[in-house]
Amino acid sequence: MRTLEPGAGPLWRRLQDDVRRRIADGEFEAGFPGEHGLAAEYGVSRHTVREALRDLRGEGLVSAARGRAPRVAEDGALVQPLGALYSLFRSVEGSGRRQTSLVRSLQVVTDPDVAARLGRGPRLRLLHLARVRLADDVPLAVDDVWLPAAETRPLLGVDFSHTALYDELRLRCGVTISGGSEEIRAALADAPTREALGLPDPAAVVEVERLGLADGRPFEVRRTVVRSDRFVLGAEFSAREGSRLAAR
Structure with a gap:
């Protein structure tokens, strides 16, 4: 045993x-x-x-x-299960590959649009974490996250080159992202994204915008742009139950 x-x-x-x-x-x-x-x-x-x-x-x-x-x-494209709180870090690491990040920004900023999505005033100070996410040193996604700075300042001292944001948020700030909503759409990569991900021109990508909740209130705004050749949406459905989450 x-x-x-x-x-x-x-x-x-x-x-x-x-x-x-x-x-x-x-x-x-x-x-x-x-x-x-x-x-x-x-x-x-x-x-x-x-x-x-x-x-x-x-x-x-x-x-x-x-x-x-x-x-x-199976190896290959990572599966985004519909209806799941998805962790790119854990998915890559769990598949036997090493997930690392090139941190492009970790600072306190203001952004009225992001603050409005969080239901806060336009002068809200936000912690902004911007990364290029890699799997075995191959660029996979460009990731931007905004969180209320007053409740997440301990994250400013974290080395995000090889760790999961949600783990650090829980351990250092006592905050757990427990759910939320996502919008997922296909798009053409702009020039900075193509350069970051090593893509040709033109190149298709998948954009994922997440509003994460902690204790039932908006706490995280995230925008992730993923290479379309490394991303799959997965769901199961039945005539009785309709669509339901599944990974494959």
């Missing part, structure tokens, strides 16, 4: 972290066990396993068709 490392978090979270590490180490190349298999291996309930796999599916690391056992997502 596999033993989980002791910790303060819930059992499903520790199980999830262990499975994520095993995926990154390539342990499941021959096949990923189903819920029964993981429950027996770790000595936990199937409910705990389901909770652990839910986020892994949302991150695109594990997929499962109806009636089939989960499997590790």
Whole structure:
């Protein structure tokens, strides 16, 4: 029986972290066990396993068709599951690649348009983090994030070259992004984006605009521009349930 490392978090979270590490180490190349298999291996309930796999599916690391056992997502384009709180850092790292960032800006600014989206006044001071995101040193996305500066100043001292923003936000500021909304559209890359991502002219990209919520209130505005050849939207649907989130 596999033993989980002791910790303060819930059992499903520790199980999830262990499975994520095993995926990154390539342990499941021959096949990923189903819920029964993981429950027996770790000595936990199937409910705990389901909770652990839910986020892994949302991150695109594990997929499962109806009636089939989960499997590790195939290499190639990263899958954006509809309806999921998606982490690019975890998705890239979990696929066995190293996610790094070239930080282009980490400073306090003002932006009336962003402040309005957050439901705040135009003079709101914002922490702006701008990065080029890479997978195994290959440019993948251009990412801009704005957060209220008064509640996120500890992030100004963080080295964002190899870490997840949401992890740092939770650990250093006590803030958790728990949901929100996204708008996703196809576009042609402008010249600065083509240069940052090493794309030809013309080049198609996918633009993702996110409004993240913390404790039910708008807290994050994010704009991510991803290479279209590295990005896939994933969803499942049925006649009874309509569309529902899935990763593949």
